[in-house]
Structures are given as C-alpha cells and as structure tokens.
Amino acid sequence: MTPATSTPSAARRQDIRRWRRYLADERAEGAVYRTLAEKRSGEERLILLGLAEAEQRHEEHWQRMLGEHAERTPRPSIRRTLLRFMARHFGSVFVLALAQRAEGNSPYVKDQDATRQMAADEMVHEEVVRALATAGRKRLSGNFRAAVFGANDGLVSNLALVMGIGATGVSTSVVLFSGVAGLLAGALSMAAGEYVSVRSQRELMLASRPTQATLSAAPHLDLDHNELVLVYKARGMSAEDAEHRAGERLGYFTCDCDPSLSFHAEEEARPQQDEDDTIGSSVGAASSSFLFFASGAVIPILPYLFGMTGLAAVSLSVALVGLALLCTGAVVGLLSGAAPGKRALRQLAIGWGAAAVTYVLGLAFGTSVA
Incomplete structure (x- = not known):
C-alpha cells in the first residue's frame, strides 16, 4: 500500500x-x-x-x-x-x-x-x-416499552376498528364515534393495565429482595447450629463460600475488603438499581401508555374528523397509519442497533394485516344501513 x-x-x-x-x-x-x-x-x-x-x-x-x-x-x-x-x-x-x-x-x-x-x-x-x-x-426499556406498545396498539386496534365498522356500511358519523370511543376506552385500559403490571412486578421483586436480617440476627445465633450458612447457600453461594461468609458475619474471620463492597451489600444494592432501570416507573408506564395509545389511535380517525367520507377517508387513514407504523418500527430498530428498515416493514405488515382481517370480516357481516 x-x-x-x-x-x-x-x-x-x-x-x-x-x-x-x-x-x-x-x-x-x-x-x-x-x-x-x-x-x-x-x-x-x-x-x-x-x-x-x-x-x-x-x-x-x-x-x-x-x-x-x-x-x-x-x-x-x-x-x-x-x-x-x-x-x-x-x-x-x-x-x-x-x-x-x-x-x-x-x-x-x-x-x-x-x-x-x-x-x-x-x-x-x-x-x-x-x-x-x-x-x-435499560433506562428506556420500562417506559419505552409501554410507549411503543401503546402507540402501536393504538394505531392497529383503532384502524382495525374503523375499517371493520366502516366496511359494514354504517354512516360516517357512526365510524367516527366508534373511533373516538375506541381511542378513549383503549387508552384508559392500556394505562390501567400498565400501572397494575409494573406495580405488581415491582412488588414481586421487592418480596424477593434480600433484607438485613442476617446482620441483626447474627449476634444471637447458635454457633453450633449455624443456620446463617443456609441463607448464603439459598442465595446461590457454594458450601465453602457460604461457610466463609457466615464466619465473617459471626466474627470468626476478618475481611480485608471494603465492607460496603461485600457480597451481601452488592446483592442488596445492585439488583435494586437494575430492577428500577429495567422495569421503569408504574406512573410513568401508565402515562406513556395512555398518551401514546391516544396519539396512535387518533391517526386512523383524522380523515373522518376533517369531514372526509367513503373510500377516500379509508385510503388516507390506511396511508397515515402505515407511515406511523414505519416510524415506530424504525425507532425500535435504531434503539436495538438492528436494521431499521426490516423492523419498520415488520410493523407495517402486522398492522395492515390485522386491519385487513377486520375489514374482510366487516364486509362479510355488512349491512345496508345508510
């Protein structure tokens, strides 16, 4: 060269x-x-x-x-x-x-x-x-999951609802009211579901988190029947390591390391931070779900809000939702470090596929209502 x-x-x-x-x-x-x-x-x-x-x-x-x-x-x-x-x-x-x-x-x-x-x-x-x-x-995973899921669910579910109702032959006003009702009901349901889900997950994690019981109970334990070893075995330590850790707690051995960096301290501090970052806030997840579901669900009914009717309204609604699905898929792809194009097309195929199924069902059960 x-x-x-x-x-x-x-x-x-x-x-x-x-x-x-x-x-x-x-x-x-x-x-x-x-x-x-x-x-x-x-x-x-x-x-x-x-x-x-x-x-x-x-x-x-x-x-x-x-x-x-x-x-x-x-x-x-x-x-x-x-x-x-x-x-x-x-x-x-x-x-x-x-x-x-x-x-x-x-x-x-x-x-x-x-x-x-x-x-x-x-x-x-x-x-x-x-x-x-x-x-x-990790910081984004909790609330971001709720936001993406909420927006995608709002887009797909309300487009499917609007197309399914519209295909039955009902009036435009009925389609619009159905879309608005679907927006409100879905957004509230998503928010409530996310709040309960995240809150319950936090409570389960809290119930599994180690406590300071070994520190307060150690001075009063029977030295001939050292059940403290069982605590550390249950936490995943080998028999030898558990014996040594229990001996440190009871004062048999001296540890040259910083007590704040001990296995016990790490065990209690690190998982809590990881859980907080990954699970996210229950209120934040609920708010994200409500806002993003509503922002997604309003897109399919925009043509009807502006007075459009018939095939033109359906076509524009499908196009707008398709564009939004491409954007949400691309964002997920970017954040995951994967190809955004593939993720965007996957979102589009899933969303349009669900809407197409409900549209066909609407045609099958359609009426002649003006």
Missing part, C-alpha cells in the same frame, strides 16, 4: 475516491465521540475520548495513503452527517445506537487497503459502543 501519485490512473482514481470517503467518515466519527465526551463525565468520558483517538489513528492511515490528495476530502456519508448533528444537539442513546450500527457496518474487513488492525478496531468499537448504550437502553 503506497501513497497515491500526482497523476493517478483511472483505477487509482477510484481508490482515491474511496480513501477520501473513508477519511471523511473517520473524521466525522471522531468528532461524534468527542462531542459525546463533552456531555459525559468520569469513566464514560474517557472511553469516548479513547474511541476518538482510535478514529484519529485510522484517519492518519488514510491521509498517508492519499498523500497530496488528502487535501480535497469530500463530505462524510449522510449517516455520519446525521450522527454528528444528533450528537451536537441530543447526545442521547439514539446517537450511541446509530454509532453502534455504523461501527458494525465497517467496510474494512473486506478492504485490502485497510490494515487488519483497523478492521479489528472497528469490531471492538462496536462492542464498546454497545456497552455504553446498554445503560441508556
């Missing part, structure tokens, strides 16, 4: 264009990580700066390959440009999810002009970004 000459051949010009594109993308990715680092602190900030330094090494490689042609660098790809914009203005888990996907789609594995170390770096970068995005995904 040698730097490009001042009068490159046609084949070399293609290489130069590719190298320039790589150079622009590496600069953009480095800028994304540095921008994200400015909004973080502690270890996470250092990790992001480390990623930026690695991208700078890759950038220097393509500069050496280009030689004098490195001066005219094109704009980065649309994906990298969008990533930089979002990093400047948002800096959220969406940016990390997009960065994870960009790192996972690196062309260096198949490009002979990229070193094996660079290809390996990109693979590792994907895992680093995945790990950084995990915490944000």
Whole structure:
C-alpha cells in the first residue's frame, strides 16, 4: 500500500475516491465521540475520548495513503452527517445506537487497503459502543416499552376498528364515534393495565429482595447450629463460600475488603438499581401508555374528523397509519442497533394485516344501513 501519485490512473482514481470517503467518515466519527465526551463525565468520558483517538489513528492511515490528495476530502456519508448533528444537539442513546450500527457496518474487513488492525478496531468499537448504550437502553426499556406498545396498539386496534365498522356500511358519523370511543376506552385500559403490571412486578421483586436480617440476627445465633450458612447457600453461594461468609458475619474471620463492597451489600444494592432501570416507573408506564395509545389511535380517525367520507377517508387513514407504523418500527430498530428498515416493514405488515382481517370480516357481516 503506497501513497497515491500526482497523476493517478483511472483505477487509482477510484481508490482515491474511496480513501477520501473513508477519511471523511473517520473524521466525522471522531468528532461524534468527542462531542459525546463533552456531555459525559468520569469513566464514560474517557472511553469516548479513547474511541476518538482510535478514529484519529485510522484517519492518519488514510491521509498517508492519499498523500497530496488528502487535501480535497469530500463530505462524510449522510449517516455520519446525521450522527454528528444528533450528537451536537441530543447526545442521547439514539446517537450511541446509530454509532453502534455504523461501527458494525465497517467496510474494512473486506478492504485490502485497510490494515487488519483497523478492521479489528472497528469490531471492538462496536462492542464498546454497545456497552455504553446498554445503560441508556435499560433506562428506556420500562417506559419505552409501554410507549411503543401503546402507540402501536393504538394505531392497529383503532384502524382495525374503523375499517371493520366502516366496511359494514354504517354512516360516517357512526365510524367516527366508534373511533373516538375506541381511542378513549383503549387508552384508559392500556394505562390501567400498565400501572397494575409494573406495580405488581415491582412488588414481586421487592418480596424477593434480600433484607438485613442476617446482620441483626447474627449476634444471637447458635454457633453450633449455624443456620446463617443456609441463607448464603439459598442465595446461590457454594458450601465453602457460604461457610466463609457466615464466619465473617459471626466474627470468626476478618475481611480485608471494603465492607460496603461485600457480597451481601452488592446483592442488596445492585439488583435494586437494575430492577428500577429495567422495569421503569408504574406512573410513568401508565402515562406513556395512555398518551401514546391516544396519539396512535387518533391517526386512523383524522380523515373522518376533517369531514372526509367513503373510500377516500379509508385510503388516507390506511396511508397515515402505515407511515406511523414505519416510524415506530424504525425507532425500535435504531434503539436495538438492528436494521431499521426490516423492523419498520415488520410493523407495517402486522398492522395492515390485522386491519385487513377486520375489514374482510366487516364486509362479510355488512349491512345496508345508510
């Protein structure tokens, strides 16, 4: 691999264009990580700066390959440009999810002009970004699940209701009132269901969480029948580890470690935080379900709210819901680091399929009501 000459051949010009594109993308990715680092602190900030330094090494490689042609660098790809914009203005888990996907789609594995170390770096970068995005995904998982489920349910259920009622031949006003009733009933039902579900899950987790009983009971235990060992065995420790931990509690052994970092302390503190992040708030889940179900359910009835009737209203309703389903599917795909296009088409197929079934049933049981 040698730097490009001042009068490159046609084949070399293609290489130069590719190298320039790589150079622009590496600069953009480095800028994304540095921008994200400015909004973080502690270890996470250092990790992001480390990623930026690695991208700078890759950038220097393509500069050496280009030689004098490195001066005219094109704009980065649309994906990298969008990533930089979002990093400047948002800096959220969406940016990390997009960065994870960009790192996972690196062309260096198949490009002979990229070193094996660079290809390996990109693979590792994907895992680093995945790990950084995990915490944000956990924080979103509870309420975000309720929001996505609520919006999708509102879209699909109310479109199916409107099309099924409309196919029976009833008047437009009946279709509209049915849609509004479906919106209110569904939103309230979703909110109540999410509140009870999350609240019940929290109560179950709370009932399973270890308590401080071992600390208060230890001084009064029968030393010849040390049932404290059974506590630690029940929590998953081996017999030897349980014996040692019980001995520490009773003062037989001294532990050089920080007591706040003991197995018992970790066992009580870490699961609680993980559960809080993953399950989410019961009130937050209920509110998200209500608002997002209502926002989804209002879309199918928008044409009827504006006075449209007949096939035109049905067609526009189907089109609007289809667009919304594509958006919700793409968002889920982005946050999961997967292909947004596939997730969007999957949402669309499921939603339209359910609506089509109810429409056919409406035709089958239709009436001649004006």
